[in-house]
Amino acid sequence: MPKTILYLDPDSKLNLQNQIRQRLVDGILSGAYPPGSKLPSSRKLAEQLKVARNTVVLVYQQLAAEGYVVTRERSGLFVNPDMLSTRVGHGIVKAASTARTGSAWRRRIKATISDPATRAVPNWHRYPYPFIDGKFDPGLFPLAEWREACRLSMSVADVREWSTGNGDADDPMLVHEILTKILTRRGIQARPDEILITMGSQHSLYLICQLLVDKSVTVAMEEPGNSEFRHLLEQRQASVRPQPVDREGLVVDERLAGTDLMYVTPSHQIPTAVVMSPQRRKALLQAANEHDCLIIEDDYECEINYLDQPQPALRSMDTEGRVIYVANLSHVLASGIRVGFIVANADFIRYARALRHAMLRHPPLNNQRAVAFFLSLGHYDALMSKLARVLQERRLALRDALNFYRSVSIEISPEVGGTTYWVRLPPDFSVGYLASEAERRGILIEPVAHYYADARHAENCFRMGVTSLPLERIRPGVVELTELIRVLVSGRVEHLGTSLGQWLTGDELRDAMADKTIIYNVVYGVPCTIELHADGTMKGTAGYANEDCDVGRWWVDGDRWHRQWQQWVYGEEAAYYIVINDDQIKWFNEAQQLVDSAFIRTMVEPG
Numbered sequence: 001m002p003k004t005i006l007y008l009d010p011d012s013k014l015n016l017q018n019q020i021r022q023r024l025v026d027g028i029l030s031g032a033y034p035p036g037s038k039l040p041s042s043r044k045l046a047e048q049l050k051v052a053r054n055t056v057v058l059v060y061q062q063l064a065a066e067g068y069v070v071t072r073e074r075s076g077l078f079v080n081p082d083m084l085s086t087r088v089g090h091g092i093v094k095a096a097s098t099a100r101t102g103s104a105w106r107r108r109i110k111a112t113i114s115d116p117a118t119r120a121v122p123n124w125h126r127y128p129y130p131f132i133d134g135k136f137d138p139g140l141f142p143l144a145e146w147r148e149a150c151r152l153s154m155s156v157a158d159v160r161e162w163s164t165g166n167g168d169a170d171d172p173m174l175v176h177e178i179l180t181k182i183l184t185r186r187g188i189q190a191r192p193d194e195i196l197i198t199m200g201s202q203h204s205l206y207l208i209c210q211l212l213v214d215k216s217v218t219v220a221m222e223e224p225g226n227s228e229f230r231h232l233l234e235q236r237q238a239s240v241r242p243q244p245v246d247r248e249g250l251v252v253d254e255r256l257a258g259t260d261l262m263y264v265t266p267s268h269q270i271p272t273a274v275v276m277s278p279q280r281r282k283a284l285l286q287a288a289n290e291h292d293c294l295i296i297e298d299d300y301e302c303e304i305n306y307l308d309q310p311q312p313a314l315r316s317m318d319t320e321g322r323v324i325y326v327a328n329l330s331h332v333l334a335s336g337i338r339v340g341f342i343v344a345n346a347d348f349i350r351y352a353r354a355l356r357h358a359m360l361r362h363p364p365l366n367n368q369r370a371v372a373f374f375l376s377l378g379h380y381d382a383l384m385s386k387l388a389r390v391l392q393e394r395r396l397a398l399r400d401a402l403n404f405y406r407s408v409s410i411e412i413s414p415e416v417g418g419t420t421y422w423v424r425l426p427p428d429f430s431v432g433y434l435a436s437e438a439e440r441r442g443i444l445i446e447p448v449a450h451y452y453a454d455a456r457h458a459e460n461c462f463r464m465g466v467t468s469l470p471l472e473r474i475r476p477g478v479v480e481l482t483e484l485i486r487v488l489v490s491g492r493v494e495h496l497g498t499s500l501g502q503w504l505t506g507d508e509l510r511d512a513m514a515d516k517t518i519i520y521n522v523v524y525g526v527p528c529t530i531e532l533h534a535d536g537t538m539k540g541t542a543g544y545a546n547e548d549c550d551v552g553r554w555w556v557d558g559d560r561w562h563r564q565w566q567q568w569v570y571g572e573e574a575a576y577y578i579v580i581n582d583d584q585i586k587w588f589n590e591a592q593q594l595v596d597s598a599f600i601r602t603m604v605e606p607g
Contacts, residue, residue, distance in 0.1 A: 016055055028069075121439070135468040148373075171369050173372040213261070222269060222270070227451050246274075258291070264284065264296070266311070270451070271448055285314065285322070288322050315343060402464075402523055424459060513532050518600050538552050
């Protein structure tokens with residue numbers, strides 16, 4: 001009888017019965033329980049594992065029904081010798097040959113594959129503060145709704161339909177749902193033969209590159225832009241023409257002349273999150289017509305836009321059939337289920353379908369049918385509504401934390417929706433070093449140099465996303481990051497003792513601040529005005545239409561100026577050293593480091 005001892009994991013997701021079954025099957029197939037060997041009786045095994053005997057009996061009954069074990073009368077249970085008869089070399093584990101390693105294999109590889117620098121830390125979810133984009137915390141996944149969709153896709157009729165398949169055709173129910181539930185929201189009208197289901201956006205872009213790109217093709221793409229797509233172009237030896245991005249998206253000018261393809265992410269530009277304006281979209285389509293080139297529209301995060309009215313897709317504005325539209329289902333679903341799609345001219349889709357067939361025939365039809373049910377039951381619309389609410393709350397929490405907990409002067413991208421902020425630091429600050437030191441403290445941020453065709457031209461920025469950590473961890477994470485920055489900039493930023501002018505104290509400070517108006521821009525770029533009244537009250541308005549307002553109080557205690565808002569910056573009290581030179585005011589934190597500066601003037605009373 002084998003002496004192998006089974007171990008049950010109290011933290012396993014499997015119940016006791018399935019754990020015992022799993023351990024026995026592993027033992028049988030690995031040879032730990034050799035063919036013909038006798039297994040412990042149900043009573044002995046139950047005593048060994050400290051479980052009910054009926055649990056073991058049920059496992060043995062299942063294994064016997066499936067042929068893993070056989071019963072011999074009055075002798076007990078034995079491992080079925082026939083179970084392993086078709087397994088070559090069962091029970092013998094050989095180490096893989098190491099003869100061809102390193103350079104030997106490199107000489108034989110014919111394709112040039114770049115290793116993208118955008119890959120997240122593999123165990124990112126174990127970090128307390130993973131401010132990285134494109135990864136999602138499990139709490140956002142619609143588990144119950146997805147289970148329902150999967151259950152419906154496993155009905156007898158549905159299994160019969162998707163298991164037999166129809167050549168390389170996609171699930172007609174999913175195609176119909178995409179046409180009616182997703183594309184209509186983007187203003188796109190299409191026929192079923194103009195849609196191809198893929199294993200996600202990266203798969204879609206790979207198919208497009210294989211069909212349309214070689215060394216004779218010139219591709220204009222955003223700078224900074226999607227580095228993973230740039231890797232695909234480099235693999236195809238295309239000529240890549242970086243095209244700058246401004247606050248309205250890809251710049252449309254004479255540099256687009258002579259291009260064969262343009263790649264854009266107009267909904268939320270990768271990586272800056274800028275939304276392409278309607279005027280720029282029209283100009284881009286006009287340029288494509290003038291230069292006879294195609295446009296690849298990667299509709300990244302098209303559903304996450306909660307601050308402005310969503311702009312129509314380029315594909316919906318295209319009257320010449322030049323736009324190839326690429327999209328995913330929500331990244332919350334796509335990260336694990338891997339379902340995306342291409343919308344394009346039917347002739348192109350036919351070629352793309354043939355290439356997909358050569359790779360994988362089609363994405364699993366059972367997954368396609370489950371996604372179709374998920375859409376048809378309204379779960380997808382409900383999910384997008386929830387995501388818009390949750391991610392807006394998280395992103396605004398990140399914005400407010402960055403605005404309040406500042407150790408150096410920073411700027412972040414404007415409010416356009418999406419899930420990231422583009423954080424700009426002073427030019428002499430090393431973002432790479434900051435990222436590595438932050439990781440040591442459990443904080444993940446993303447440097448942006450790899451988004452540029454030439455890293456030497458990269459802005460001194462990093463990205464912070466909110467998809468991968470819950471709301472309650474955003475503020476503490478920013479606090480930790482701020483403390484780290486404060487340590488790293490010590491001695492490199494303006495200090496109170498080296499500032500031009502003497503800081504104010506006591507009555508002198510109180511008089512200097514009473515009945516004054518402070519005007520400045522918050523970190524996300526909108527104007528802010530603070531009125532400081534002599535009675536110690538203050539009023540703040542922010543935004544281009546003064547849409548964000550709050551009131552609070554201010555006072556002087558010794559050599560520092562104190563303030564506390566009712567709602568802004570969490571309603572917490574803060575204290576600063578103050579230096580005023582002419583019409584400029586500077587705030588210094590408790591470490592006597594410069595935090596920010598603004599314009600200050602005497603308040604003008606109405607009337």
